[in-house]
Every structure is written in structure tokens, then in C-alpha cells.
Amino acid sequence: MEFLLQPLTLLTFFPLLGILILLFIPSDNKNALRWTTLGVTLVTFGISIWVLTMFNASNPSLQLVAKYDWITVAGWNIQYHLGLDGLSILLVLLTAFLTPISILSTWTAVEERVKDFMIFFLLLEVGMLGVFLAQDLFLFYIFWEFTLVPMYFLIGIFGGPRRIYAAVKFFLYTMAGSILMLLAILWLGIYGQTFSVPELIAQHNIPTNIQWWLFLAFTAAFAIKVPMWPLHSWLPDAHVEAPTAGSVILAGVLLKMGTYGFLRFNLPLFPEAAVKAAPWIALFATIGIIYGAAVSYAQADVKKLVAYSSVSHLGFVMLGLFAMNKEGIAGAILQMINHGLSTGALFLLVGMIYEQTHTREIKVYGGLWKITPIFGSIMLIVSLSSMGLPGLNGFVGEFTILLGAFGSQAIGNAWYAAISALGVIMAAVYILYMFQKMFLGPEGSIVAEVKKHGHALRDLNARELITIIPLLIFIFWIGLYPKPFFALMAPAVENLVKMLPIP
Amino acid sequence: MTQLDFSTILPYTILTAWACVLLLVDLFIPKDRKGITALLAALGLAITLGFTLAQVGLEQTGFNNMVVLDGFSTFVNALLLVSGLLGVALAYGYVKRVGIERGEYYTLLLFSVTGMMLMAQATDLIMVFLALELLSIPLYVLAAFAHPKLESEEAGMKYFLLGAFSTGFVVYGIALIFGATGSTSLVDIVAAASSSSSNLLLTIGAALLLIGFGFKVAAVPFHMWTPDVYQGAPTSVTAFMSSGAKIAGFAALLRVFASAFPSIATDMTDILWVLSALTMIVGNVIAISQTDIKRMLAYSSIAHAGYILMAFVPYGNPDVRNVSVAAGLFYLVSYAITNFGAWAVVISLETKAGKGLTLDDYSGLAKKHPALAAAMTVFILSLIGFPPTLGMVGKFYLFRAVLAGGFTWLAIIGVVTSLISAFYYLRVVVNMYMREGDPTTERETWLDLSTGATALLTIALSLVPGFLFAWASAAVLKLF
Numbered sequence: 001m002e003f004l005l006q007p008l009t010l011l012t013f014f015p016l017l018g019i020l021i022l023l024f025i026p027s028d029n030k031n032a033l034r035w036t037t038l039g040v041t042l043v044t045f046g047i048s049i050w051v052l053t054m055f056n057a058s059n060p061s062l063q064l065v066a067k068y069d070w071i072t073v074a075g076w077n078i079q080y081h082l083g084l085d086g087l088s089i090l091l092v093l094l095t096a097f098l099t100p101i102s103i104l105s106t107w108t109a110v111e112e113r114v115k116d117f118m119i120f121f122l123l124l125e126v127g128m129l130g131v132f133l134a135q136d137l138f139l140f141y142i143f144w145e146f147t148l149v150p151m152y153f154l155i156g157i158f159g160g161p162r163r164i165y166a167a168v169k170f171f172l173y174t175m176a177g178s179i180l181m182l183l184a185i186l187w188l189g190i191y192g193q194t195f196s197v198p199e200l201i202a203q204h205n206i207p208t209n210i211q212w213w214l215f216l217a218f219t220a221a222f223a224i225k226v227p228m229w230p231l232h233s234w235l236p237d238a239h240v241e242a243p244t245a246g247s248v249i250l251a252g253v254l255l256k257m258g259t260y261g262f263l264r265f266n267l268p269l270f271p272e273a274a275v276k277a278a279p280w281i282a283l284f285a286t287i288g289i290i291y292g293a294a295v296s297y298a299q300a301d302v303k304k305l306v307a308y309s310s311v312s313h314l315g316f317v318m319l320g321l322f323a324m325n326k327e328g329i330a331g332a333i334l335q336m337i338n339h340g341l342s343t344g345a346l347f348l349l350v351g352m353i354y355e356q357t358h359t360r361e362i363k364v365y366g367g368l369w370k371i372t373p374i375f376g377s378i379m380l381i382v383s384l385s386s387m388g389l390p391g392l393n394g395f396v397g398e399f400t401i402l403l404g405a406f407g408s409q410a411i412g413n414a415w416y417a418a419i420s421a422l423g424v425i426m427a428a429v430y431i432l433y434m435f436q437k438m439f440l441g442p443e444g445s446i447v448a449e450v451k452k453h454g455h456a457l458r459d460l461n462a463r464e465l466i467t468i469i470p471l472l473i474f475i476f477w478i479g480l481y482p483k484p485f486f487a488l489m490a491p492a493v494e495n496l497v498k499m500l501p502i503p
Numbered sequence: 504m505t506q507l508d509f510s511t512i513l514p515y516t517i518l519t520a521w522a523c524v525l526l527l528v529d530l531f532i533p534k535d536r537k538g539i540t541a542l543l544a545a546l547g548l549a550i551t552l553g554f555t556l557a558q559v560g561l562e563q564t565g566f567n568n569m570v571v572l573d574g575f576s577t578f579v580n581a582l583l584l585v586s587g588l589l590g591v592a593l594a595y596g597y598v599k600r601v602g603i604e605r606g607e608y609y610t611l612l613l614f615s616v617t618g619m620m621l622m623a624q625a626t627d628l629i630m631v632f633l634a635l636e637l638l639s640i641p642l643y644v645l646a647a648f649a650h651p652k653l654e655s656e657e658a659g660m661k662y663f664l665l666g667a668f669s670t671g672f673v674v675y676g677i678a679l680i681f682g683a684t685g686s687t688s689l690v691d692i693v694a695a696a697s698s699s700s701s702n703l704l705l706t707i708g709a710a711l712l713l714i715g716f717g718f719k720v721a722a723v724p725f726h727m728w729t730p731d732v733y734q735g736a737p738t739s740v741t742a743f744m745s746s747g748a749k750i751a752g753f754a755a756l757l758r759v760f761a762s763a764f765p766s767i768a769t770d771m772t773d774i775l776w777v778l779s780a781l782t783m784i785v786g787n788v789i790a791i792s793q794t795d796i797k798r799m800l801a802y803s804s805i806a807h808a809g810y811i812l813m814a815f816v817p818y819g820n821p822d823v824r825n826v827s828v829a830a831g832l833f834y835l836v837s838y839a840i841t842n843f844g845a846w847a848v849v850i851s852l853e854t855k856a857g858k859g860l861t862l863d864d865y866s867g868l869a870k871k872h873p874a875l876a877a878a879m880t881v882f883i884l885s886l887i888g889f890p891p892t893l894g895m896v897g898k899f900y901l902f903r904a905v906l907a908g909g910f911t912w913l914a915i916i917g918v919v920t921s922l923i924s925a926f927y928y929l930r931v932v933v934n935m936y937m938r939e940g941d942p943t944t945e946r947e948t949w950l951d952l953s954t955g956a957t958a959l960l961t962i963a964l965s966l967v968p969g970f971l972f973a974w975a976s977a978a979v980l981k982l983f
Contacts, residue, residue: 073973075826116869138899142890149889156937164937168929175925179918186903186914 006066007054008082011047011092012129015040015122022118030114034107037118041100044125048096055089057488060495062135062198070139077194081136086492087263088132090333090485091256094340095128097470098252102245104467105348109244109355110158117158121245124150128253132260137185137195141178144221144257148174151246151254159241166234166241173234177224184217188269201268201499208272215273218266225258228281228318229288232311239307240360244351247303251310251347252340259317259336263329263496267321271500274322278410281322286416288315293426297433301360305434306346309386312423313339319420320401323411324500328404329493330486335397337485338478342386342394345471349379352464356457357446362437366444372459376439378468383435385475387427393478398424409502511565511572514555514580515620521547522613529606537604538595544609545591548616552584559974568688569627575832578978579623579754582836583747587616589843589953590743596947597739597850601857603649612743615641619751623758628677628687631755635673635719638751639666642744646736652857658735665728669718676711679704689763696766706767710774712759719752720808723782733801738853741797742846745804746839753811753835757828761818768819775816776913782809783920791927796849796860799927800842803886806924807838813901813917817908825979827904830897832975833968837885837897840964844957845882851875851944851954859943865931866940875944876935878958883928885961888921893965900972 003009018040025032055063062083071078084092103121110117127150130143148171156167185195192200206214224231235255239247267274292312299305317339320332352375353368354360369376385392388399402424405417438444450457460468478485509516525547529540555577564571590612598604618638625631643666647659681687683704684695696705717725733741764771786806793799814831818824852859852868869876885894898921905914934940964971 071969071972073969073976075976076969076972113870116873142895145895146890149884153936156933164933167937168926168933171929172922172925176922179922182899183902183906183911183914183918186899186906190903190907 003066003068006082007047007051007064008066008084008133011044011051011096012082012126012133014044014047015125018122019119022115022122025115027113027115030111033114033118034103037122038100038103040122041096041103041125045096045100048093051084052089052093055084055488057086058491060491061085065135070136077189077196078138079136079196080139081196082133082139083135083198084133086489087333087496088260089488090337091132091253091260092129094256094337095125095132095253098248098340098344099125101344101348101467101470102248104463105248105351106243106245107463109351113157117154120150120153121249124154124249128249128257131257135197137188137197137200139195140197141182141185145175145178147254147257148178151250154246155238155242158243158246161241162237163241166237169234170238173231174224177221177231180217181221184214187214197265197269204271206270211270211273212276215266215270215277218261218270219277222258222261222266225261226255226314226318227258227311228284229291229311229315230284232288232292235311236304236307239310239347240301240303244347244354247347247351248344251307252344255310255314256336256340259314259321259332262318262321263333267324268496268499275324275410275501275503278322278324278408279412282319282405282408282411282413282416285315285318285322286420288312288318289420289423290426293423293430297426297430300362302350302362302434302438303347303354303360305362305430306343306350309427309430310339310343312427313343313386315423316398316401316420319405319416323401323404323408324497324502325404325408325410326490326493326497327400328408329496330489331397331400331402331404333489333493334478334482334485335394335401338385338393338397341471341474341478342382345382345468345475346386348468348471349375349382352460357450359446362434364444364446364449365438366441367439367447368444368457369439371443371447371457374459374465378460378472379439380435381472381475383431385479387431388424391479393475393482396478396482410500508565510561511563511570512624514551514558514584515617515624517554518547518551518613518620519617521551522610522617525613526607526610529610532606537606538599540606540609541591541595544613545588547613548584548587548591552581552588555580555584564626568690569630570621570624571626572624574978575754575758576620576623578832578974579750579835580620582750582839583616583619583623586743586747586750586839586843587612589957590739590747592949592953593742593843593847593850594739595949596945597853597950598737600855600945600947601649601737601853602855603737605648608645608648611641611645615645615743615747619747619754622751623754625755626689626758626762628680628689628692628759631759632670632673632677634751634755635670635715638748639670639719642740642748645740646732646744648740649737654735655737658732661728661735662732665718669715669725672711672718673715676708676715679708679711683708689759692763693765696764702767705764706770709760709764709767709771713756713771713774713778716752716756716759717778720749720756720811721805722778722808722812723785723805726782726786726805726808729805730798730801733804734795734797738797738846738850741801742843742850745800745846746842749804749808749811750835750839753831756815757831760815761824761828765819772816772819775812775818776910779809779812779816780913780916782806782812783916784809787920787923787927790924793927794862796862796865796931799862800845800849803924803928804842806920807842807886809920810898810901810917811835811838813905813910813913816905816910816913820908823904823908825976827901827908828979829972829975830900830904832978833971834897834901836971836975837893837961837964840957840960841882841885841892841894844878844954844961845886847950847954847957848875848879848882851946851950852942854943854945862930862934863940864942865934866938866942868935868940868942868944871942872944875954878954879935880932881958881961883932887925887928891962891965893961893968896965896968
């Protein structure tokens, strides 16, 4: 009982309770299924808030630790070990926050096999929370791999026309990276006689030449997940084919698992290798920023545009992480949250219009602002946030990252930051291009097309507003007053930076 | 002959006697009520399992070192008996459905299990040979059990001819080993081998033995019979054969190589390395092009033989061999449970006319039978090695042992072939969940129970694998 009542255990596995309830609700009672899932995810969010109130931000170490022996026979030393610190608290909150919002967005979008959808979604939430909380490599690997399964089903069952291709590609691509990490985890387990991350970090005795290989193996898993250029090719497919809620979670949380992996494992476990690799990672991150932005501009499909913009935005996160100073890492963590909020909101908005028009081609839209003023205004705010307008959240993150990258000793070259700054301008270009084509100018062909079917384009309804407004609140909050968010992570970040042997 | 001798082979004796009596009792059971024979066979297996479990921890030898009872044999015997029980449960409704219900089916199955058990207990090459024949001959008959169906007859014939051929290798190998060491007892072989300087004859003999066992466990390049036999044989036989024969083959391989040939370990390690890598690669790559689920699972079973072979590679290294053999045992458990589950689903979809066996026949299963599709998904994930399933824990254990032995490249081949395997396994999941279709299924109580139980075990044991780890490690302690 004590085991089950640990706050973090409760947080991670509460959605399983929802699945248990869902199993007893008949499949054709769709509204009951939706309300139950929403209720469960809201309670999970409530638990995450409760966890936040117990979290002491000034303490840099792991808190609310739940630690029990799991498999400790026959030379094994595996623990059930959950813990929370400044590096993960925001991501945990983001996960618990985005899940009910995603559920709300499926209210009318998912009509078929609602039960399957909700079960997979709750399973996904368990996996995601577990990834951010696990402090034992074995446990982490289980959660990490497990998130793949429900997402695979969400894309493969509920996605667009090429969903099967996208789902299989997503699965195999991600698994390809994870298996190398598996070997590295096993090696660490043999070498350190434990799978516990804090203990392995404390041992800090891995020879540098071996660190390189382990670093590469972990990087394979995380870089594919982020995804870093040139390993990003699964992302556009998965995003375009995934249902809206799937895209929101994919962009909002799953990609963060990759960057979080770098932060939690690569930096502290292999500090020497990480420092040496920093210029290379910065190079790839910079290419990703520019490449993602350039390719975004060339997209005719608005969802694809947003997907490629993720490649660009996560390039910033990687640049910040491997700047390896306080500003860079803190900015990167905040930018993970920002990207989750802004890109999540963009996918939600694109999903809302898609539900009415069933097309995502930019060229058929036009003049939407006049027809749907609320939708247009919200889209503008979110777009501006995504491109980093001062006063909104994106700016705070990107600015801090660039600040860190310019002064980074680990990267050792201000050019990367300078070129990356161009990415901010390019973001303005593709985002505004999209906004202008879809929302300004003369009425697009789709307006008439919709009328032909006997109904006009409508503005956002109350449910859609409830879905999107919480995101807007945070977009403004972080943009205007980011201090409490930085305060949550600052001690842990400082602690991490101290461990890195920067020349 | 003392009392101790008999307690060494107590479970084995009980099962043999039970099978003989059942053969007679079956004559008096009316033709339309052969289900009784099945229940009696299951009862015999269950009783034997009870005695086996009561022997956990016992260590003794019997009949002048011809057989042994130790932790290893008890572990393997328990696993074999569970496999036998599942084999009966899967066959119960299936043989009725396809019209091959005859009492001999169950007695043959029992005899085969006794052969397998003897395989795990034999410590003399003559006994190994005897056990090999005892387990194989009933399987040859069972493979052809659906006669006059041509595919089944062909399967039986092919299995018999190639099996007999491979037995020749075993006998020749035993003869050479006897020539080199002057004995067929494993204990004497060890003594003789360590004192003599030239091991060439012994090495060749061991290699010939390896070919024979490699045939039984379907290791590449001795796997050619597997797809045809697995496809042609009645599905319930295939399910039993693919688990039971593999467990027994590996048990004997382990016993013979680990305890008798440590002196030629360096040569053998290289050979086993190549064998294991080849088996994983060939099995998984050829499985990609299969469209028939039985053939696909046949190649998957070849591939898994490769994974289990990994556990043997470091057997010459005293630091890690305990761990790696224990990992092999654990993997056998995980494979047996998962494999039976997967075959149970295959049997659920097979129609009376022998249709329903292509991958396309699985389209739309999730909509029609969500529970069955969910169970199959669990088995597939376990076969790939995905959490939270037994297959993942098994692979974790196995790869760790191989890495600890210093065979990094073998581990890399292992994980890369796992990735390849995901490609073809996922096709079943894609069909079940993401395509439309109208599959027909047969629901039978025992079949459904087996499916449910194996699915639950696959997940539950992966969450609490500790006691199995402990048991497997204790089982191999006295082996070396």
C-alpha cells in the first residue's frame, strides 16, 4: 500500500485506473468513454499539481523519491526508482497538462473505435510520465520503449491515408535507435554493477574512450527521437498522418523525450565525451535549425509546415543543451515547454480547421480571418509565439538559448549561435507566409467548396475555445513573467553545469 | 539398484508408466469421446509436474552415472511438462475440429515428453542418443498425423528422413568421442579429455554432435526442414514441437557441451558464435518474405534458436558461463510461453478446411475479437522483445550475459536482427488493427484459456521475473 501511495507512483500509474474503468464501458457509449478519459486525465493533472506543491525548487537533487528493490537476485540490481528534480518537473507538468487538452480535441474528431483510442492514449500517458520520472536505466528503458506501442497504434489506426506506412516507419526508426541504447545500458549495468542513474553518475569512472561509444549509443536513441538532422525523416510522415491529438502529444511530449534524454543521461553520465561532442552537436543543431526552417517554407501542406518547424525549433533546444552553461540549458528546458505549448496549439488549430474542410493544403485557404475572427486571432497569437515575438513565450526560450550559445566555452565558436539566430528570422518568414496565405487576402477556394456542401465555415465553438485557451494563458505567462519557471529548474541546472568538465 | 536410483528418474518413470497405461485405457474409450484421453493425459502430466516440483533442490545421480537429477534437469523438466500440458490444451479442440481426433495423439505426445525429459537428465552419450530417438519418433508420427492430407504426410516423411540423417551424425559423433576418450559417460570423457594432449578426434566428434542437436533445435544451416514441417504438420503438433523439441535439444546441448567439453571450449566458442549469428540473421531475414503465418512463425522459431544459442557462446569462460546459461534457460521459458500463446491464436483462426493461415486472414481481427487481437499483440511484442513482456526481459538478460562475456559484436547482431524481426512481426499487428477484414475464428474453452493464461503470464512474469531468475541461476550452479 505504501508503494502505491507514493505521489510519483500514483501520478505515473493513475491513468491505468482509467483503462480499467474504460474496459467496462460499452464501446457504443462514446460520450461516457470521452468523459471518463477526460476525467481521469484531469485527475492525473491534479496529481501533478499536488506533486508540484510538494516540490522544493531550491533543492537540486531528486525529490519525492519512490525507491524499492525490484529484481535483486542472481547478480541483478534493478530498482523501481522514480524521482523528480528541476530538470524533469516542468516536462512532467507539461505531459499531464497536454493530455487532457488532447483528449478534449478529439471530442468530434474521433468517432470510430473511441474506446481503443482512449485506451491507447492513457497507456501513452503512463509511458510518457514514466520516462520523465524513472531513475533506473532498466525502468527507463521499459517506459521509453513502451511509449512507442500506443503511439504506433494511434497513428496506424486513427491516422490519414498513408497511416500504416507512417506508423511502421515511426516504430522501426525509433526502435533502431533504442536497441543501440539498450546495449549501452547493459554495458553500464555490468560495469557499474547497478542500473541506478544517480549512483552511476556518482561513480563517474568510465574511461573516456569507452564513454565515446556509450555516448554515441545513447545519442542514436535520443537524436532519432528529437529528431536531429539528418535523422528526422520519420517525423513529417508521422505528424502528417497522425490524428490531431496524436500530433499534439508527438510534438508536445514525445520529441521532448529525446532532448530530455540528452539532458538526463548523456550530459551527466558521459561528461567528458559530451564536452568533446558539443561542437559537433552544435553543428548538427545549427544545420537542423536552418534546414527545418527552409523546408518548412517550401511546404504546401500546413501540417507538414508545422512538422518541419519542429525540426528547426528542436535544433534550438539541442544548441542550448550543448552550450553547457546555465543560460543555454535553462533556455533549452524552457524552450522544450514552449515548443510543446506553441506547436501543440498550432496542431490543435490546424486540426480544428481540418475538421471542417478536410484539407490541409495552404493554397486553397485565404481570407479566413474575416470569416472566423476568433480563430484567426488565436492563430496569430500562436504563430507569433512560435516565431519568437518578444512578449510571448518563444522569445524567452530562444533568446536565452542564443545568449548561452554565444558565450559557450563548450561549443567554442560564436558562429553557430550567429547562424542559428538567422533561424529566428526564417521562422518569421515561413510562419507569416502561412498566416498570410491562409488568413489574409481574398477568400480561398475552400470557402466556396464548403458552402457547396450546404454549410458555412464556422468560428471556434465553446469546446474548442476551452481546449485552446489554457495554452494561450501559458503562452502569455511565460512570455511576460518567466521567472517562476526558471526558478523551478535553476538549482538543478546549476548542479548539472558544475559536473561538466568544460575546458 | 537402490532406492535412490529410482527416485532419480521418478517423474520420468511415472510419465512413462502413465503413457503405457493410457495406451491401453484408450482402447476402451469410445471413438466420439476421445476428449477423455486428453484429460487423462493432462492429468498424468500434471501429476508428474507435481513430483518434479517436489524434487526442486535435490541432487543425485543414478544407474552408474547414466542419469542425473539436479537443479538443471528439474528446471527443464518442469518447463517441458508445462509445455506438454499446453500442447494437450491446444490440441483438445483442434484435433476434433480438423477431424483427426484419435487417442494415440495424446499417448504419442506423452512419450515424446518422456524422451525430452530424459534428454535433460542423461549424462551418458548412449542415454542422450536413446532420449533423442524417444522424443523424435513420436514427433515424426505426430507430424504426419493428419494423413491422408498430403502436406501432413510430406511433413512427417521429410522430418523422419532428415531426422534419421541427423541422428546418424549424432551416432558417428558419439563413436568418435568414444574413440578419443574410451568412454561414453560424460564424467569419464571430461577426465580423459583433460589428460590427453591431442583433441582433434574429440573436436570432430563434438562438432558432429553439434550438427545433430543443431538439427533438432533448427539452427542454421541445419534448419531446412523446419518451415516445411512446421507448415505441413497439424498446427497443434507444430506448437508443441517448436517449443518442446527446442527446449530438449538445448538442454542436451548444454549438458553435453558444458559438462563434457570444457577442454575444447575455445574451438567450440567460435563455431557456436558463427552458428548463432547465422541462425539469427537467416531466420529473421527469410521470415520477412513469408505470407503464411505458420511459415513465418517457423522462421521466427529458427531465429529464436539463434538467440538461445547466444547463451552457449561464452560457455568456456568460467566467469560468465553461469550467468549466460541461466540467461539461456530463462529465455527458453520466455520463448516457450510466448510461442505457445502465438500458436494458440493461430489455431483459433485456422478453419476446418485448413484455411485462415495467411497473414491477410488476420485483417480486421481487432474489431471482431478485441481480446484475441490484444493477446496476439502481446505475443508479437514479446517475440520482438518489447516491454512490458517476457521476451524483453529475456533478451535483456541474454544480451547482458553476452556483453559480459565480451562478445559485443554478437550482441549487436542480436539487436539488429531484433529490429529486422519487428518488421515482419508488425505486419500481423498492422493487419489485425489497421486493415479491414472479416476473419473467422473458432472459440474453444481450453484454447481460449491457454491464450489468456499465456498472455497474462507473458506480461505478469515480465514484471516480477525475480523468482524465475533466481531459479534459473540456482539450476545451473552445479552444472560445471
